[in-house]
Amino acid sequence: MDVQKIREDFPMLKVKSKKGHDLIYFDNAATAFKPYSVIDAVTSYYTKYSVNAHRGDYELGFTVDTLYEEARERVAKFINCEKKEVVFTTGASFGLNQVAYGYAGHILQPGDVILTDEAEHASNYLPWMNIAEQKQAKLEFIPLDEHGMITPEKVREMMSDKVKIVAIAHVTNVLGAEIDIKEITRIVHEYGAIIVVDGAQSAPHMKVDMQDLDCDFFAFSGHKLCGPTGIGVLYGKYELLEVMEPLLLGGGSNARYDMCGNILMKNPPYKFEPGTPPIEATLGMKAAIDYIDNLGMENIHKYEHELRDYMLKKMQSELDNVEIYNANVESSIITFNVKDVFSQDAATYFSDQGISLRSGQHCAKLLMDVLKTPSTLRASLYFYNTKEEVDHFIEVCKSISKESMLDVFF
Template sequence: MNSAEIRQLFPILNQEVNGKPLVYLDSGATSQKPVQVIEALDKYYREYNSNVHRGVHTLGTKATDAFEGAREKARKFINAKSTQEIIFTRGTTTALNTVAHSYGTANLREGDEIVITPMEHHSNIIPWQQVAKRTGATLKYMPLQEDGTISIEDARKTITKNTKIVSVVHISNVLGVVNPVKDIARIAHENGAVMVVDGAQSAPHMKVDVQDLDCDFFAFSGHKMCGPTGIGVLYGKKELLENMEPIEFGGEMIDFVHDFESTWKELPWKFEAGTPIIAGAIGLGAAIDFLQDIGIDNIEAHDRRLGAYALDKMSQIEGMTIYGSKDPSKRTGIVTFNISDVHPHDVATVLDAEGIAVRAGHHCAQVLMRWLKASATARASMYLYNTEEDIDKLVDGLVKTKEYFSDVF
């Protein structure tokens, strides 16, 4: 199945925006949803809407089976050892906050170090800032190379025996660079630290094997991988999760409530307080089925090929600044850029008039923006439903944008 055929499975893409066929290049923010996912959600609400784990009636049993079936699909998707290591969350942000505030608060002391990088999403910076303030730990930033990549030498220099937690994004949502998290995890473990991976951009676009990466925690979101919003996954090694305290209380995470103290259920439910995200999990399971039918390796190859094509075509536009490595082998289908003397918001506005959706702003990465010496940038992020024709339209739109503002000024 080629990209044009895949595109037909996404109803939202078959429309015009401002009189032009929609070209959606903002999948880094959220992906569109195929009909299979939409139908799975519709079927749940139409046919077996019920709470899970609580009732013995038919609808409750069907809902529980589908919900826990989605957990098993997520386990296989990232090759976790057990479904006990798969915790459903609201998304990557909630997952990273859970690690920071549960594991970090309990295990960090004054003098300990938390190591992150300047390319992290705010969701992988602010929780660590807060935990560092609370515990007296020190937050350290691993330096970046001139092209925005991480060198193993710098990782070795930054991670020390005082480092207790290393938290690194797998694929940068701005630079598109694929970071060597497996090598960094090895260095972290050599120094007695745990390795946390922000997989929001990698899980949708490449095969993830948490056992091969040997990361201790891995977080990702459903909405960036053709699934619904409001659902994500925190993977954690069982031995770590068992020794962590939940940070939300009530509902299905309860084992027994005494008058003045309570006990928690076993993994993974002790981290899933209240009514869980049932429809979201079922939709995520349908999205995983969809992606695996297409083939994750096929998706990765497509995204890298399209990213390289965009990099080549966009680099030929005079006055274009493209951020990150110019080596296509080091990055995937994200191209972040600026046009000289044109604000990225103006770029996005003109492109929108052409039916082209891109992102403009700081992309929840203000630390990286300062490193890039840019207050804001524009970003085109691609996925399995995009084609070379989409990139050609983007390039034409960028040329029009440049010409328009040249005439104005």
């Protein structure tokens, strides 16, 4: 991968901070920058097409329909599933809520069990908490191992005939740990339960193959893989999509209805897509997938892990003022703290030097239990980050202390 050449594709990488520093963006787990091809796809929609999808009795309408469905086809190829199993959503959060309320909400009986864990993002935890309460089902937690991992062995220990849904992340958002979804799915299916996978942090960084994983639902967002915000994908096995009820009703998702209360819904995926979708974002996401596949997901994964190893080794050998929480986890994320400096104070210092990092709890509650700290800093890398950026990060990190972190206010 020619990273310098790749960087030319991203206008955001030319932006300077207020103080004139080059922008070093290490918050890719939150969202990723967009290449020109994605931005062009978005603006092209407004300059060349700009009409609604699924409405077209005229030339432009037909063109937009075709482009929109090509985007669905492209997603299907990207995650290796059938086109009709691709539901467009607003993002991973919507997809997970759709499964919790629309699927679990219909099949759960009192006393049934939903399994999740304490490393989940709020989007793959709160909907389950809520639906469990509504249906008098139980929400149980798969214990994390000492590295914060969810292992097939621990899942097996928690399985029983009462477990109907298992909801876990493919890659956890605080530690970036890759979870063995394929093996866990096999165990979950042995018990006749279904598995719902939060793919928000995996789809941008590794090959995700629905046939290979065999999971039942898989949700991800476009914006974390260099696509626009406001668009995402929910994959579901078709027979499950047929059973699932849509969360929203409206134009475009019903085939016909009358004023006596009879509704005939369209078939999946269309029954889940009422209203006018973010068409420009959908076409932008297709361009993002094209861009990423052109680089090659395996190349991206390999490069990110090399860069992360470089960063980790440098932090371990050159810095004595940091504590790293996920050194033993394969990941493109480094979760750490600067000793004696509260995470948010450190993040402000980094920001003042042009480095964007995330501080806080990252929507996950495992910190206190596994990491024994109320908050952390998270540096999350992507394929356009460089060793030079890491070197600069190391120099800035060296200079942080409980005294110097106040420099930014004086």
